[in-house]
Amino acid sequence: MPELPDVEGFREVLASCAQGERIKRVQVNDTGVLHGVSARRLKRDVEGRRFTEPERHGKWLLARTDGPTVLLHFGMTGELVCCRETDPPDPHDRVVFTVGHHHLRYRDQRKLRGIWLAEDADADVARVLDRQGPDAMAVGRAEFAELLSGRRSRIKSALTDQSVLAGLGNLLADEILWRARLHPGRRANDLTDDECRRLHTEMRRTLRSAVPTGCVPPRKSWLTGHRDDTDPVCPRCGGALHRERMGGRSTVWCPGCQPDGS
Incomplete structure (x- = not known):
């Protein structure tokens, strides 16, 4: 997509x-x-x-x-x-x-x-474009935190909801959450200030790296480069990746790097 x-x-x-x-x-x-x-x-x-x-x-x-x-x-x-x-x-x-x-x-x-x-x-x-949220490349840290603070949904669902934030899809959301070491099932409004700041930073870094390629690149150092492997492992810790459907979307994360803090 x-x-x-x-x-x-x-x-x-x-x-x-x-x-x-x-x-x-x-x-x-x-x-x-x-x-x-x-x-x-x-x-x-x-x-x-x-x-x-x-x-x-x-x-x-x-x-x-x-x-x-x-x-x-x-x-x-x-x-x-x-x-x-x-x-x-x-x-x-x-x-x-x-x-x-x-x-x-x-x-x-x-x-x-x-x-x-x-x-x-x-x-x-x-x-x-009336129902579109702010563009993910342009949203500032304070606005980003405010957008998430009012959402009771899972953070994965909030990131991919175009009325909240425009531009992120399934691959990017999983990649950004993996980089930020946040479990996709966490509630968006439960994130601490530090976690929200880290999530925004990793979103900007991921987008800046992906945009020049014109896609979400399946690099071996990225979660995206392993999610479709037969037995996918985390490129950071080597642990087995987990896959589950969240909000109707196939969601991939590393239980070791992204512990469930709910």
């Missing part, structure tokens, strides 16, 4: 492929990924515009133009690909923007989210 680093990578794809370019054509191959906008209206309002500098908020990509803003969410299997016009199409290319001599292709197998159009760069974008 694309998480914050993946979407930041898609932002860079858009910037390098299309920023400043005129949108010559919008081809909608599957209207099932359009939300609140028809294919005809998307073409009418976007064709002839120029892409300006794109932005990201959490898992959302804001493809700004000199008119409306195209908002893209990638669900579990989505991606944004820059191709030459002559490159063969992929069966999962749902919407294709022709810019210069390139195609910017919104590609998604499962179609769980999709594309929105915001006519007003401020009000309409805010409406689409």
